[in-house]
Amino acid sequence: MAPQQQRPRSRRPVCVAAAVVATLVLTSAPGYAMGAEVVRVADPPAPTPTSVAPPAPSPAAPVVAPTPPTATPPLTPRPTTTPPAPSTEEPKPAAYVPAFGAYLDYGARGVARIAELSDWLGGSDLRVGHTYLPGDRWSNIEGAHGFLDVWADWRRERDDRMLVLNVPMMERNEEGVSDWEVRALLGRAAAGEFDHHFKALAERLVELKVPDTVIVLGWEMNGNTYTHRCGPDPEAWKKYWNRIVTTMRSVPGQKFRFDFAPNRGQDAVPWTQCYPGDATVDIVGMDSYDQPSGLSFDEQVKEPYGLQAQVDFAKSHGKPISYPEWGLFRNGDNETYMKRMLAWMDEQKPLYNTLTDYCPHGVWQCEDNPRASQVYRSMLSGRLDPTPAPTTPVPTTPVPTTPVPTTPVPSPTTPVRPPSCSPIELGDWVEYWLGGKLCLRFDWWSRNR
Numbered sequence: 209m210a211p212q213q214q215r216p217r218s219r220r221p222v223c224v225a226a227a228v229v230a231t232l233v234l235t236s237a238p239g240y241a242m243g244a245e246v247v248r249v250a251d252p253p254a255p256t257p258t259s260v261a262p263p264a265p266s267p268a269a270p271v272v273a274p275t276p277p278t279a280t281p282p283l284t285p286r287p288t289t290t291p292p293a294p295s296t297e298e299p300k301p302a303a304y305v306p307a308f309g310a311y312l313d314y315g316a317r318g319v320a321r322i323a324e325l326s327d328w329l330g331g332s333d334l335r336v337g338h339t340y341l342p343g344d345r346w347s348n349i350e351g352a353h354g355f356l357d358v359w360a361d362w363r364r365e366r367d368d369r370m371l372v373l374n375v376p377m378m379e380r381n382e383e384g385v386s387d388w389e390v391r392a393l394l395g396r397a398a399a400g401e402f403d404h405h406f407k408a409l410a411e412r413l414v415e416l417k418v419p420d421t422v423i424v425l426g427w428e429m430n431g432n433t434y435t436h437r438c439g440p441d442p443e444a445w446k447k448y449w450n451r452i453v454t455t456m457r458s459v460p461g462q463k464f465r466f467d468f469a470p471n472r473g474q475d476a477v478p479w480t481q482c483y484p485g486d487a488t489v490d491i492v493g494m495d496s497y498d499q500p501s502g503l504s505f506d507e508q509v510k511e512p513y514g515l516q517a518q519v520d521f522a523k524s525h526g527k528p529i530s531y532p533e534w535g536l537f538r539n540g541d542n543e544t545y546m547k548r549m550l551a552w553m554d555e556q557k558p559l560y561n562t563l564t565d566y567c568p569h570g571v572w573q574c575e576d577n578p579r580a581s582q583v584y585r586s587m588l589s590g591r592l593d594p595t596p597a598p599t600t601p602v603p604t605t606p607v608p609t610t611p612v613p614t615t616p617v618p619s620p621t622t623p624v625r626p627p628s629c630s631p632i633e634l635g636d637w638v639e640y641w642l643g644g645k646l647c648l649r650f651d652w653w654s655r656n657r
Contacts, residue, residue: 221473224414224461225572227533230290231462233477235256236250247420261556267551273339283656287449290350299339305530305574306553306554306558306559306560306561307335307336307370307559307560307561308334308335308336308553308560308561308562308563308588309322309335309336309338309370309372309532309560309561309562309563310325310334310335310338310563310564310565310570310572311338311339311340311425311563311564311565311566312325312565312573314339314340315339315355315358316358318337318338318339319337319358319359319361319362321573322334322337322362325565325572327587328572329585329589329590329591330587330589330590331590332588332590332591332592332596333590333591333592335366335368335369335370335562336369336370336561336562337363337369337370337371337372337374338372338373338374338532338562339356339361339371339372339373339374340373340374340499341355341360341373341374341375341376341409341543342355343375343376343378343379343380343381343382344379344380344381344382344591345379345380345436345635346379346402346405348381348410349375349376349405349406349409350405350406350408350409351409351412351413353412355414356373356413356416357416359371359373359418360416360418362412362439363418363421364418365415366414368656369421370419370422370424370560371418371421371561371599372422372424372467372532372562373413373422373423373424374423374424374427374495374532375406375409375423375424375426376426376427376434376435376436377397377426377435377436377448377449378390378393378397378402378427378435378436379435380435381434381436381622382433382434382435382436382492385435387408387440388440389445390435390441391441393435393463394440394441394444394448395441395444396419397444397448398444398445398447398448398451398571399563400451402448403451403452403455405461406452406455406456407455407456407458409456409461410440410455410456410457410458410459410464411459411515413462414459414460414461419461419462419463419464420464420465421464421465421562422465422466422467422491422530423456423464423465423466423467423533424467424469424493425449425453425466425467425468426438426449427469427493427495427532427533428469428470428471428472428475428495429445429479429482430469430474430475430477430478430479430481430482431470431471431475431476432475432476433515437476438477438481438482439477440611442477442482445482445484446482446483446484446485449484449488450485450487450488452486453484453488454488459584463610465489465490466488466489466490466491467489467492467493467530467532467578468480468482468483468484468489468491468492468493469494469495469532469533470493470495470513471494471495471496472494472495472497472508472511472515472518473512473513473514474512474513475513478512478521478523478598479513480513481627485544486525486526486527489525489527489528490527490528491527491528491529491559492518492521492522492525492527492528493529493530493531493532493536494515494518494528494529494530494531495531495532495533496508496515496531496533496534496549497533497535497536497537497538497564497569498535498536498537498538498542498545498549499536499537499538499539500538501538502539502587503539504585505544505545505552507548509552512532515552519556525602528558528559529556529558529559530558530559530561531553531560531561531562532560532561532562532564533562534549534562534564534573535563535564535565535569535570535571536562536568536569536570536577536580537569539575540576540577541567541577541579541580543579543580543582543583545580546571546580546584547583547587550583550584550587550588554619564582571584571585572584599637603613
C-alpha cells in the first residue's frame with residue numbers, strides 16, 4: 209500500500225488578500241512616508257481548503273511542504289577544462305539519460321522548486337514536472353481554471369519537457385468510501401455517467417497548449433486507499449478506464465499518453481487483474497516505495513508483481529515503463545535502497561521517473577534522510593539531457609574561467625528580512641496570497657534623503 213500523499217485539495221477564495229495587495233501598491237507609491245514590502249520570512253502554511261474557486265490571483269493552492277535539507281555540504285564545482293579539437297569521425301549516439309524530476313508541491317511552489325532542486329544537483333536537467341489534480345470534487349478533476357496554468361507555462365518553455373499529471377477517476381477520492389459504494393460507482397461509471405468530466409479536462413489541457421501531457425490515470429488502483437480503486441469490481445473498472453481514455457482522445461488536438469501505474473507488489477489485488485488492455489495504455493508505470501519493513505531491494509525486484517514483473521509485463525505488451533512515484537518509506541534513511549533504485553532505473557531505462565520529495569520519502573525537502581540524500585545527490589549531480597535546448601555558440605578559443613563556489617539554497621526556516629524591517633502577522637491566508645509576510649520598513653527617512 210502506498211503512503212497517503214500530500215495531495216492537492218481545493219480552497220475558498222479570500223477577498224481580503226486583494227484588499228491587502230491593493231494597499232501595498234498604494235503605500236509603496238511615491239510620497240508615502242512609510243514603505244511596505246512583502247518579504248519571505250518563511251513559507252506560510254497553506255490553509256485547509258474546501259473548494260476551488262473561479263480564477264484567483266494565484267494559479268495554485270499550495271500545501272505545507274517540508275523544508276529543504278541544509279545539512280548536505282555544498283557541491284564542489286568541477287573546474288572548466290579546455291574542449292578537445294573537433295573530430296572528423298562520425299558522431300556517436302548520445303548515451304540515454306532517463307528523464308527525471310521530483311514531486312515537490314502540487315502548486316506554484318512545486319514549479320519554482322524545480323529550478324532550486326536543479327541547482328542543488330549541480331545544474332542537472334530536470335525535464336519532468338509532476339503534479340496532481342485534487343480529487344475532492346468533479347469540478348477540480350476537470351482542471352478548474354487557475355490550477356494548471358503555471359504548470360502549462362513551465363512545460364511550454366522548452367520542447368523537451370514533460371508534464372506528468374495524476375488524474376483521479378472519482379470524486380471524494382480520499383474519503384474512505386466503502387467497497388459496496390465503490391462497486392456501485394464503478395457500475396455507473398462503466399455505463400458512461402462520468403464521461404463528460406474527462407472531456408472537460410481534455411479540452412482544458414488542449415486549451416492550455418499542453419496536449420501531450422502524460423496522464424497517470426487512477427494511480428495505485430490495486431490498493432485500498434482511493435475511491436478509484438479496482439478491487440471491488442475489476443471488470444467495471446477496466447471498462448471505465450477505457451471510456452475515459454476514449455473520451456479524452458476524442459478531443460481535437462490531443463496527444464495524451466496514458467500511464468497505468470499500480471503499487472509495486474500484489475497489494476489488495478494483483479495489478480494484472482486491473483490492466484485494461486494495450487489499446488488504451490501507453491505506459492506501464494509503477495509506484496515503488498521502500499516498503500514493507502525489512503524487505504530488501506532484491507526482494508522488491510523478485511516479489512510477485514514486483515519490479516521485474518513490471519519490466520517483463522511491459523516488454524511483452526510492447527510498452528515503455530515509468531516510475532511516477534518512488535522513494536524511501538518503511539526502512540528509514542536507506543542509502544542502499546537509494547543506490548540500488550537509481551541503478552535499476554539506469555539499467556531499465558524508464559520513460560521517466562519522479563521521486564516523491566517530502567518526508568518520509570524525500571531527500572531534498574526532508575532532513576530525515578541525510579545518507580540517502582547524499583547518494584541521490586552524488587549519483588544525479590550534473591546529469592544533462594543528451595539533446596539539450598539550443599544555446600549560445602561556444603567561442604573557438606576557450607576562455608579560462610575561475611570556478612565559483614556553489615551557494616546552498618537558504619532554508620525557508622531561516623528568516624530572510626531586510627534591516628529595520630518589522631514583519632506584521634496578517635494570518636495564513638493573506639500571507640499565502642502575498643507570497644510571504646508583510647514587512648514594514650522604518651528606515652525610509654535615511655534611505656530617501
